[in-house]
Amino acid sequence: AQSVTQLGSHVSVSEGALVLLRCNYSSSVPPYLFWYVQYPNQGLQLLLKYTTGATLVKGINGFEAEFKKSETSFHLTKPSAHMSDAAEYFCAVSVISGNTPLVFGKGTRLSVIA
Amino acid sequence: DAGVIQSPRHEVTEMGQEVTLRCKPISGHNSLFWYRQTMMRGLELLIYFNNNVPIDDSGMPEDRFSAKMPNASFSTLKIQPSEPRDSAVYFCASSLGQGTTEAFFGQGTRLTVV
Numbered sequence: 206a207q208s209v210t211q212l213g214s215h216v217s218v219s220e221g222a223l224v225l226l227r228c229n230y231s232s233s234v235p236p237y238l239f240w241y242v243q244y245p246n247q248g249l250q251l252l253l254k255y256t257t258g259a260t261l262v263k264g265i266n267g268f269e270a271e272f273k274k275s276e277t278s279f280h281l282t283k284p285s286a287h288m289s290d291a292a293e294y295f296c297a298v299s300v301i302s303g304n305t306p307l308v309f310g311k312g313t314r315l316s317v318i319a
Numbered sequence: 320d321a322g323v324i325q326s327p328r329h330e331v332t333e334m335g336q337e338v339t340l341r342c343k344p345i346s347g348h349n350s351l352f353w354y355r356q357t358m359m360r361g362l363e364l365l366i367y368f369n370n371n372v373p374i375d376d377s378g379m380p381e382d383r384f385s386a387k388m389p390n391a392s393f394s395t396l397k398i399q400p401s402e403p404r405d406s407a408v409y410f411c412a413s414s415l416g417q418g419t420t421e422a423f424f425g426q427g428t429r430l431t432v433v
Contacts, residue, residue, distance in 0.1 A: 239421055241424075246426075246429075247426060247427075248323075248410060248412075248424035248425050248426045248427050249362075249410070249412075249422075249424040250424070251421045251423075254421055295362065306350070306352055306364060306367050306414075306422065307352075307421075307422055308364075309361070309362045310361075311361040311362075312361055312362070
């Protein structure tokens with residue numbers, strides 16, 4: 206079975222500072238990894254995904270994530286935080302084999318301080 | 320495409336009443352998921368369908384919950400009778416299939432049972 210652990214339920218950064226949201230996964234087979242963002246009173250929106258190929262994945266709004274198999278991690282980063290980045294971020298894992306949908310972490314709330 | 324459409328966006332009902340949540344997935348998607356989001360438990364998968372067939376309903380909390388997908392363009396989640404602890408945001412999502420493809424979420428239905 207797959208699982209996701211997001212370290213830190215709440216992260217606070219200053220505007221212009223580096224954003225780092227941590228995600229570790231557990232999977233017995235090669236995983237596919239996703240980051241979603243949820244703005245208040247909205248559904249989840251895909252930021253980026255890793256399936257195969259290049260381990261550094263770029264997404265929307267300047268976010269990127271790197272798949273590190275040796276560390277079983279898929280941390281989300283953005284060089285410079287903007288006020289509009291304040292939201293809840295979810296990491297999710299899936300696998301190509303079997304019949305399992307996305308498994309989500311518990312989420313990390315990002316606050317951006319002016 | 321209009322995306323995944325859920326109705327209603329908000330529902331307030333009295334304990335013991337029947338509640339029906341509706342979802343129209345993205346045309347051409349063959350997988351549909353119902354999730355529940357609460358502060359305490361995060362995002363939980365309730366049930367999912369492949370090609371209109373329920374595959375895994377192990378996440379459905381009790382027999383009071385039921386879900387149907389009579390055709391490829393419509394699904395319902397019913398709670399009968401409703402209880403205050405059912406208060407949550409319920410999301411419907413659809414995808415082209417498991418594994419490599421991401422799930423697209425609706426805006427959610429905020430259910431309040433008083």
